Amino acid sequence: MTADEFWHGPLDLARAYREAARIRADNRYTAEWREGLYVYSALGAVLARTLCGDKNAEYPDAPLFxxxxxxxxxxxxxxxxxxxxxxxxxxxxxxxxxxxxxxxxxxxxxx
The missing domain is CATH 1.20.5 (Single alpha-helices involved in coiled-coils or other helix-helix interfaces)
Incomplete structure (x- = not known):
């Protein structure tokens, strides 16, 4: 949001920018959480295969979400x-x- 939009624009515009920033932050957080879940799945599969000898432990072959x-x-x-x-x-x-x-x-x- 530019300074001109902030000072001279409609009030709803600032509210919309705040909402958009909140949605972007939520999306970023969700993406990071999903990435962490993939890393967790990969490490779990590797550790199960190497330390426990579990041949059935596999990394997911399709996206989880x-x-x-x-x-x-x-x-x-x-x-x-x-x-x-x-x-x-x-x-x-x-x-x-x-x-x-x-x-x-x-x-x-x-x-």
């Missing part, structure tokens, strides 16, 4: 990956069952 649009996209991607995983499991079970059936048919043919 997102907009509703990216959250919806991420949810769709998660569902797609889950469907592929379920299909692969089903195919494995079907192969095992088919092999067991063929083995039994082979045993019965030898009788």
């Amino acid at each position: 997102s907009t509703p649009e990216t959250a919806a996209r991420r949810e769709e991607e998660r569902q797609r990956r889950r469907a592929i995983e379920m299909r692969d499991r089903f195919e494995q079970v079907a192969k095992r069952l088919n092999k067991a059936i063929r083995d039994r048919q082979g045993e019965n043919a030898g009788d």
